[in-house]
Amino acid sequence: MPVDLYASSPEFPQQFAALLSAKRETDADVNATVAAILAEVRARGDEAVVDYTRTYDRLPSLTVETMRLSRETIDGAADTVPAELMEALRAAAGRIRSYHQRQMPESYDYVDEAGVRLGSRWLAVEAAGLYVPGGTAAYPSSVLMNAIPAKVAGVERLVMVVPTPDGKLNPLVMAAAREAGVDEIYRIGGAQAVAALAYGTATIAPVDKIVGPGNAWVAAAKRQVYGTVGIDMIAGPSEILVVADKDNDPSWIAMDLLSQAEHDTAAQSILVTDDAAFGEAVKQAVEAHLQVLPRADIARQSWDVHGAVIVVDDLAEAVAIVDRVAPEHLELAVADPDALANKIRNAGAIFLGRYTPEAVGDYVGGPNHVLPTARSARFSSGLGVLDFMKRTSLLGCTAESLRAIGGAAVALANAEGLQAHGQSVALRLNMAKGG
Amino acid sequence: MPVDLYASSPEFPQQFAALLSAKRETDADVNATVAAILAEVRARGDEAVVDYTRTYDRLPSLTVETMRLSRETIDGAADTVPAELMEALRAAAGRIRSYHQRQMPESYDYVDEAGVRLGSRWLAVEAAGLYVPGGTAAYPSSVLMNAIPAKVAGVERLVMVVPTPDGKLNPLVMAAAREAGVDEIYRIGGAQAVAALAYGTATIAPVDKIVGPGNAWVAAAKRQVYGTVGIDMIAGPSEILVVADKDNDPSWIAMDLLSQAEHDTAAQSILVTDDAAFGEAVKQAVEAHLQVLPRADIARQSWDVHGAVIVVDDLAEAVAIVDRVAPEHLELAVADPDALANKIRNAGAIFLGRYTPEAVGDYVGGPNHVLPTARSARFSSGLGVLDFMKRTSLLGCTAESLRAIGGAAVALANAEGLQAHGQSVALRLNMAKGG
Structure with a gap:
């Protein structure tokens, strides 16, 4: 059975930290x-x-x-x-x-007020x-x-x-x-x-x-x-965190949790709800679905070992929990998903409202399904066009614009003890001065 | 003394490959x-x-x-x-x-013709x-x-x-x-x-x-x-590749090569020129500068061991050489630097024209000086604002728009043998159909 946590319990901080730090990866050392x-x-x-x-x-x-x-x-x-x-x-x-x-990112190329040509390609x-x-x-x-x-x-x-x-x-x-x-x-x-x-x-x-x-x-x-x-990133096991109030069909939410669990025994599905009875209903619905799903063995292992139901007093408390978990997939099955989404910093992908099961995004939504796992949504993004591109910076000085900005470069280079750096600018400044 | 290569020589492909693959990193295993x-x-x-x-x-x-x-x-x-x-x-x-x-990247949020809410934040x-x-x-x-x-x-x-x-x-x-x-x-x-x-x-x-x-x-x-x-990336030793015709002051170009060489004995400075005599003049100017530079010991080791002068018949040949080297820093000290720059794919930063020594970019140009080394400009970029940001995708369906796109998700999920994925969509489609 998945672990049940109550955010108002005095043990919650420690239990939640344990959930976060539990190791799920099992790759052999090859x-x-x-x-x-x-x-x-x-x-x-x-x-x-x-x-x-x-x-x-x-x-x-x-x-x-x-x-x-x-x-x-x-x-x-x-x-x-x-x-x-x-x-x-x-x-x-x-x-x-x-x-x-x-x-698609935009390249740019401009001349600034000092007459220096600057670009990004x-x-x-x-x-x-x-x-x-x-x-x-x-x-x-x-x-x-x-x-x-x-x-x-x-x-x-x-x-x-x-x-x-x-x-x-x-x-x-x-x-x-x-x-x-x-x-x-x-x-x-x-x-x-x-x-x-x-x-x-x-x-x-x-x-x-x-x-x-x-x-x-x-x-x-x-x-x-x-x-x-x-x-690209080396992806870990899949994860979903569903924030759901009691006005959801427990059967739908249970299936969403299982759609990650069926991937891999190391996958993780977490439900955050403000209604303990709804949480229980979802768990019962999970059991019912597991009777009929072809990949029930995998899904059950994932759910029993890594699953969790977290009961909060108020859905506003879900924000801090989500940001700590930084889930790969985040479903907001609540009345006003945008209000909640706007407060959240860390998630690979957010699925808004009761009619957006995560799986629709796996196939036909449009956004990428290659997403940061294992809390890395704190600092990384899903796969995208930028992963197949690279940026070159462009810098161009004339004799005049080098005179405008070069003195500071010489001063800083000399302060850093890098005289060839300084001289490579100074030689040109002298020439620029001399005509 | 740096290695002298002639692009028209039959040995060039092999010599150039050797230059590219020479190991310069010396970090101890700690x-x-x-x-x-x-x-x-x-x-x-x-x-x-x-x-x-x-x-x-x-x-x-x-x-x-x-x-x-x-x-x-x-x-x-x-x-x-x-x-x-x-x-x-x-x-x-x-x-x-x-x-x-x-x-600064732009976030976006729109509703497409199927009524699906799509965003990138x-x-x-x-x-x-x-x-x-x-x-x-x-x-x-x-x-x-x-x-x-x-x-x-x-x-x-x-x-x-x-x-x-x-x-x-x-x-x-x-x-x-x-x-x-x-x-x-x-x-x-x-x-x-x-x-x-x-x-x-x-x-x-x-x-x-x-x-x-x-x-x-x-x-x-x-x-x-x-x-x-x-x-961020783990940077290797610094590199510069200077493409210069004979209308440059050899003393300036020599100092530019030394401005990388003085960083580190493992740094690499390469000159590509269409004039062998100019190449010789640059080498002589390097020797003269080394008599007076405070960091001459470091710079000499770098130049003697890793430096190279490559003579091409025509500067157009420099393009393929640059793209193979994919240098961290590329100086184009030629009459029409833009024409050359537009043909080049791989470089961390490009410095355009005779009055843009690389060192001005190290300090005051504006672009970042943390740049991809060791040929990684083929696939990565200098440090920038995006390195401190991450992107979350947003997807939102209504009952109607899920009906428009969900069928394809169910079909693909079932074809992949992921029935819980398919069911999480299908449950909602039935509801949407039933009203």
Whole structure:
């Protein structure tokens, strides 16, 4: 059973701190194995990638030539997706694209009152890699959420890697990749795929940034290649915090809590309510749903071990609790969700009102579903267009404008004991003075 | 002597690749020591911080009560800064503030044609920590460059830590902190200071993000606390690439190359020119400058070991070279710097024309001097206001708009085998249909 907490109890601060600090991640330490795989791919390139893939994905006939999926293979798989699903995928892609287009940053370039030219220029990274897990964790929605922002940003070469254990392609993943505009797809996975993307091989040109979810090997590989390439955040188990008053249907709220719990036994679902009886009703509804859900075993473990129901005297108290938890997903199932949302600082995504279950945002809302977990919404953001871009600053002085601002640079450089810095300005100031 | 490369030589691709991959970082592996310090501060809080500081900074009389610098102590030191320097500091702060104010991102909130409420809300992190090295690497310009973007972003609590070995305060650092609006200053440093910022102690409340340069211990500590808090990039040794035609004064260009070389023996300075004789003249000017520069020993080591002069047939060839190097600093000392700049994708900062030595940007240009090193300008940006903010997405459906978009979510959720996701939407659709 989930833990029951009462915010007015004297033990609450300590119980809440314990809930916050409980460890949920269970990834094995695979750093040494991964380091060996990376070194091997770096040394032997394509051959190493093929060797690992033959073994791990049970593809004995794979060759360097067949690593890349042909347009025909992709289309052949994608075209088997039923029309209704294809339509749902297109609807999702359209909404995600439209939302992310508003994230495009503005470059600027101006001359200030001292005559100094100042600029800031955003450009896309040249090439990005997208890791897509195979098997049960192959989520087409995740392909859309990672690939579309890259293409909106203007990434010219978007390379997807996806393992195909026993040769099986996921048609919906292929359709999502095609819909999102992925440029190259390789049927490889694990640390060897991350290595190929980061270091490049004869067949796979290296990328500048790698994104996408993966298992412990993939996460470790991404951490190890960071620096050689950029990476996205390493996501922890999923989380939801639902703030709900008694005017909700307990069955709806229970299903929302379970929609995170069914992801992973390490996921966390927290209900904050101002009505203890409503909290009890939600718990009963959870039990009823668990009788019929296909992923009930996973969801039950998550709910029993990591779930919590926190009863507050007044919903205004929820603000401080939310900001401490800094949840990945925050549902505000209350009469005036905006009033509450405006007071909250830390959340990856906020779902407003009784008709906005978090899951609608996982697929078709428009905002990204790759969001900061494990309290990192305090300092980081969901995936977006900016993750596939970088900014270059521009500075331009004339002889005159350098004379206007250069003296301060010389003074500060000399005070810091960096005379070459100072001299590089002073030489030009003398010239500027002399004519 | 620096390496001489000719872009037209058949050996160039291999020589250039070797230059790119040469290891310049020399940080010792201090991970185990640092992990022990972090654990100690986490367990014993203030007492551990004071114990380490007494030893490492030779401050035997330090107590928990005197860790934080009082307003009087800060003012007492800052007020000893000569008026001319104070004016230079204020001029720099004003220009940096003005440049960074343009980086403020826009939040938005709209209702789309399906009736779905969509938003993106940027907020500052609540509290940020700024590490400032003590001793010879104490740079007041670095205080401005790290603190001003945080304050422009709206960080409410900006906490600075700075070791004061033997009790010595750097007046200009104190003046810079005051000018930039730092809220709290503690006279502590090393891994223990990073631990105090990340985990908090009875005296120092924890922060959400830690920025600022530091030695190997500080860098290792930042890496280890990442996740508990956000961190900025871990900067490598400084780099400059200067593209210069023969119409430059070799003495100026030589000084620009040395302004990076004097930072650190691991720094790298590269000249790209279309005139071999000009390249020779620059090398001679470097030798002449090295006779008189106070930091000549450091600069010579950097230049001799990591420096390079690359001769191209045509300056247009510089574009591909620059994009491969992805330099932290790029000077374009040519007749038409904009034409060249517009073709370049990868550089942390670009300095346009013959009157824009990189050093003017280190102090008073306006753009940030904390920039991506070691080729990471391919995928990352200089420090800025966004580094102290995070974005929350907003999604709001009504019964009607959920009916418009929810069907696709149910279809995709079921296709992914996540029935609780699908049901959390479907329950509400039934209700919406039923009325």
